[in-house]
Structure formats: structure tokens, C-alpha cells
Amino acid sequence: MPELPEVETTRRGLAPALEGAKIIRVIKRRDKIRILIPDDFEKRIEGRKVANIKRRAKYLQIYLDSDDVIICHLGMSGKFIVKKNDNEPFAKHDHIIFQTDSDDMVIYNDPRRFGLMTICHSSELEQHKLFRDMAAEPLGNEFNGEYLLEKLATRKTPIKTCLLDQKTVVGLGNIYVCEALNMTKISPTKMANEISAHEAEELVSAIRNILGRAIDAGGSSLKDFARTDGDLGYFQHQFAIYGREGEACRNDGCGGTVGRINQGGRSTFYCPECQK
DNA sequence: ATGATGTCCTGGGCGC
DNA sequence: TGCGCCCAGGACATCA
Secondary structure: OOOHHHHHHHHHHHHHHHEOOEEEEEEEOOOEOOOEOOOOHHHHHOOEEEEEEEEEOOEEEEEEOOOEEEEEEOOOOOEEEEEEOOOOOOOOOEEEEEEEOOOEEEEEEOOOOOOEEEEEEHHHOOOOOOOOOOOOOOOOOOOOHHHHHHHHHOOOOEHHHHHHOOOOOOOOOHHHHHHHHHHHOOOOOOEHHHOOHHHHHHHHHHHHHHHHHHHHHHHHOHHHHHOOOOOOOOOOOOOOOOOOOOOEOOOOOOOOEOEEEEEOOEEEEEOOOOOO
16 A cells, blocks of 8 residues: 555665666557546657656656656555566556566556546646646645645544645645644544644644655665665555554553444544553 | 545455 | 455545
């Protein structure tokens, strides 16, 4: 379940194979992942050089020298594999393949097909419907206590649900929201509009801290991205609360037991003892 | 307008 | 062992 750190790690892993390379061939093995891949997708990419790769929220943006931008979301189970062309048959769920002039194969593999791949002109990117309503980047300067507090002030929904909303802040998924709430000892069921200015500041710090550490951890695994089949493991991070139902809460001196509730059809892991 | 719910999809884990 | 059931979840669509 790629959240911001995994997407950022993927961006850094793809850069050496793609930036500056010419994409000589695009193979589309199905017309649709989560949404339709445009009919002219291959035509707009083949023969173009990759200028650079950026990330916005959980999206990758691959800029081409034609000023077109490939937009990619990994969904739940999407990943990129980089390897030299070995003429092996494609694996199950290899949906889209980019072949470069250095004979690299950059393969998008996504078993659950919750991912997305499309293309648009760079001049239309900001107003693209995927991006236009997005909130600030959690690691950018715009995101601070004041910003978050203002976003939360009008929301009559649990803070857990609100932090998952990409209109509040982008890049967070179920795991990192649970972690941030546990770190700040805030109950996931507390209403967003009841979060104090102090709590908002604490949340911002926690979110920056946990995302930063996860990106660092991903960076240390980058060598694996280029090695062997280039498959990047997403689940190497150590989480304090996520998936630890029944275990002791790891917050200092807490002594509580990790519980699990359902919010909006998603599991929330939290400590009923210290998260108030 | 906002919040709540449904939807897409497959693999893995579990119970019987 | 094998079958069927349920769960995981990002973000959009749709409904109230």
C-alpha cells in the first residue's frame, strides 16, 4: 500500500534508469488499469526523452521532452521493476512496459489494478482533475500547524478520516495516519473540528517526522531497486501501532493494549489508553 | 456543500 | 486438500 514515502522511494529508484533516457518502445498489455489508458499513450511517448521525474502527493509525474507528462498512481499494489531486457516472457500483472535506448525495461506491475496511468500536457497538469483540488505537500513549507488547523476547523468528521482526505493534506494513507495519531496521543475518533492549535502543531511535527524517517528507510533499500529484478519491497518499515492489535502500546509509560476499530470501512489501530 | 457509502480488483489467510 | 468467504485499501462516483 504505497503511501508518500514509497512513492518517493519509487521516484528515486526510477530516476537512474529513466532520466535522460529515450523511451523507444511502450508496450500496453491491457487497455485499462483503474481507468482507461489513453489510446494515443504509446504514440505520445515513443521516441521521447525523459526530462525528469517528480512526485506530487502519491502520484509520479514523468516529464518528457515533448512537454507531455506521464501521470502514474500505484494504487494499492502497483510497483515498478527495472531490469535489462532479457527477452523473458512478461510476468502476470505486468501491465505497461517502457523500453529505453539503454535496453532497460521499466515494468509497471499491479495485481489489484487500483493504479492509474495516463498522460497530459504539462501546461494542463495543475488544473488536471487529479491534482487541482489537492492540499499541500506534508513535507513542504506551506504545511504547518496553522494550515492544518484551518483545514480541520470546518470538518465534522473523525480526525482519522479527515487526515486520509487528500484535501486536508496529501500523501497519507491508512498506515501513516494511524502512526501519526498514536505518536501525538490523539484519539482517531476525535472530531476534526475539535483539534486544538497545539494538537495541530503536534500532528504536523509527527507527520513530517514519520514520513521523513520512512523515506530515509526507503533510501537505504534503493540499492535493491536496481539490483536483481528491481522489485522494491514496501513493507520493510517498522510501525509502532499499525497491525499490532493486542500488543502493548509502545508509547513511554503507557501500558495500554493496541485496539482496532473500523472507520469508514477501514481498520484503525490505536491505543485507547493514551490516545484521547 | 458536506459527509457517508459503494465501487473497483486480486491474492492471501482463514475456517470448515 | 480444497473450497468459499472475507479482508486489505486509494480515491473517485454516487447518494443522502
